[in-house]
């Protein structure tokens with residue numbers, strides 16, 4: 046087929062994970078002329094059940110593979126000759142990074158550099174090639190009670206997770222400056238929504254409330270996160286990939302700050318209603334536990350650049366997003382059962398004893 050008329054080949058890494066699976070679905074439905082490839086190692090966080098509804102799509106290909114394997118990555122890239130890469134594959138959980146930082150260096154830093162090296166070859170022969178790195182606002186470190194992260198905020202990561210993501214961002218930028226690789230980076234705030242592995246705050250607490258288990262609030266719960274519904278993030282990624290300026294970074298966030306303890310109270314209220322329990326029942330599950338070491342006090346994103354340049358803003362309110370999320374976890378108890386293994390619960394018991 047003539048290259049000009051052939052469908053665009055887009056590689057998404059980490060497409061079996063939480064955000065990646067929403068992005069794969071979005072690209073397949075919004076850009077029907079694309080061939081979408083999903084490269085994922087299927088770690089504990091990768092789950093093909095997330096993509097059950099689209100796995101037979103004619104323009105979708107899943108490949109199981111590890112981005113830390115440079116030989117495999119190079120062969121894979123030269124076989125398929127992608128027009129663009131949207132890179133999400135990562136170790137993504139801060140608590141795991143505290144107990145096993147090396148895995149984060151391997152996947153997030155080395156894995157990213159392997160993809161960058163393979164991309165250089167493709168960019169040589171394709172002026173339209175783009176490497177788009179999906180990153181986090183955690184690279185900026187912690188805010189005090191005031192202020193917002195913007196695109197010029199200095200990097201100041203505090204956890205092994207954020208240090209590994211900061212490092213991978215720096216490598217992406219360095220490949221742009223040194224070798225001329227066309228790239229974009231976006232740094233997003235905390236996501237929530239369907240298909241999130243129940244180790245992160247919102248799905249963990251929904252799952253624990255359903256099962257009448259303690260809700261482990263770290264420290265005094267006086268920590269702030271800026272929450273964004275995952276489908277709004279997928280929409281922003283789609284927009285940045287197609288309309289963003291090369292060599293730029295974009296901050297993505299929901300202008301939606303919540304203290305952990307207030308969010309926990311809200312979840313308890315909504316879940317009591319959903320479960321038909323007496324008001325105040327779920328609150329009794331709140332358990333203050335030992336704080337996370339190096340716990341960042343506050344994250345909050347100034348998303349005005351992406352709003353002004355690309356017209357993006359979140360489409361759902363937090364109340365709508367939380368309701369959709371809670372409904373999804375209720376309707377997908379089988380999914381929840383499959384991902385909540387005994388090992389996973391043991392891991393948490395070891396990490397955080399109650400005070």
Ligand code: NAD
Pocket residue numbers: 058059060061062063064065084085086087088089090091092110111112113132133134135136137138152156179180181182210232233234235236237242
């Ligand atoms: P996730 O943990 O749900 O999914 C990560 C995916 O990467 C999994 O499918 C996993 O199997 C795959 N993976 C891990 N190691 C791999 C390897 N060596 N080779 C190939 N695949 C591998 O993560 P997520 O929450 O969907 O986050 C996706 C990306 O977005 C990450 O880069 C993360 O840093 C970034 N991000 C996440 C959030 C958030 O709130 N979840 C916010 C901002 C940015």
Ligand code: TYD
Pocket residue numbers: 139140235244245246247249261262263264266268269270305337
């Ligand atoms: P998390 O979902 O792990 O995301 P991140 O650390 O990347 O922001 O945690 C969100 C916030 O909730 C963070 O301040 C840590 C806190 N937290 C708890 O208090 N208890 C928990 O069991 C978890 C998982 C998180």
